[in-house]
Amino acid sequence: MTFDESIARDQRIEPADDMPEGYRRTMVRQIAQHAHSEIIGMQPEGDWITRAPTLRRKAILLAKVQDEAGHGLYLYSAAETLGADRGDLTRRLIEGQQKYSSIFNYPTRSFADVGVIGWLVDGAAICNQVPLCRSSYGPYARAMIRICKEESFHQRQGYELLITMMRGTPEQRSMVQDAVDRWWWPSLMMFGPPDAASPNTAQSMAWKIKRHTNDELRQRFVDMSVPQAVSLGVTLPDAELRWNEERGHYDFGQPDWAELKRVITGDGPMNEERIRRRRAADTDGAWVREAAAAHGARLAGVA
Ligand code: FAQ
16 A cells, blocks of 8 residues: 555555655654653653652652653654654754754743643643644554553643642742743743744644644643633633633633743743753763663673
8 A cells, every 4th residue: 555545545554564754754854853752751740859858849849750761752752763862862953954843942930830831831742742642653642642641640740739739828829829820831832833833734634643633732732721720720721711602612822922932932931941951961961871781782792
């Protein structure tokens, strides 16, 4: 069966199948960006592991950040099925030739940010990634199934943390509101530019890599989050947010698209710090990779 026939019949494309060069390039781009996001995404929450308020919260946070490392490694393996080299992908990230999600370029100012990242950032990730379980590239779609299960656990832990804080002192409640105010708009930006300004969506939809457009998923996320905000008792910082009876959806304001562009191109509040740390981890870990490679070669009888 040809590539086009497989796509038309909704069959999965597997690593050994013929595929257009553009499809391969697009998949490597998306999977690599996704993997980089998971690995860089360990930093904002990782900053709170040593400062978690209780042993229970520390254990939960450690496990969550460890899951994110696992997702990153899983995704690099999926990229390798397309002929990509993981060391090369990391080099491209560090040199600024490949992107990672804009959301991880914002600072985590209080422990409430850990809860809000779980609720909103993992919530947005789930909204975006559940349809990717039906993405046309087999190894990516299968990776998404496990990743989404873990993300939904992450989202619940974030929401549970926020419920606990909202039942606490007035200071704790205002920490939660402050974190929601800072993370709401960047969370909406995670879905990418508006459809009219998204160069990749049309082709990725035709290839069934993406199953919904950026705006469709953003709307789904808003519709899902508003009732959760109400039951939590926080206000979402958008004066235009209201239920539209006719559409059967919430109307909402536009994120600052110029800000998204700035953050994607390296000029967000934490971009330099995120890449500096990623580069340091890569340099500091070089001896481990060398030792593992030498050990592997010895086992294989090469050296
Ligand atoms: N940030 O034409 P489009 C997580 C880029 S979740 C940075 O619309 P596309 C879990 C885009 O790449 C986060 N760059 O592109 C977690 C393209 O650039 P290029 C990761 C962005 O691909 C939670 C250009 O703008 N999730 O890590 C962003 O069709 C908590 C034009 O855009 C994924 O990666 C952005 N927000 O749609 C971890 C999901 N938006 O390459 C820790 C998989 C757009 O042409 C803690 N990816 N760009 O130079 C996707 O679904 C898609 O790639 C989109 C973008 C929807 C992100």
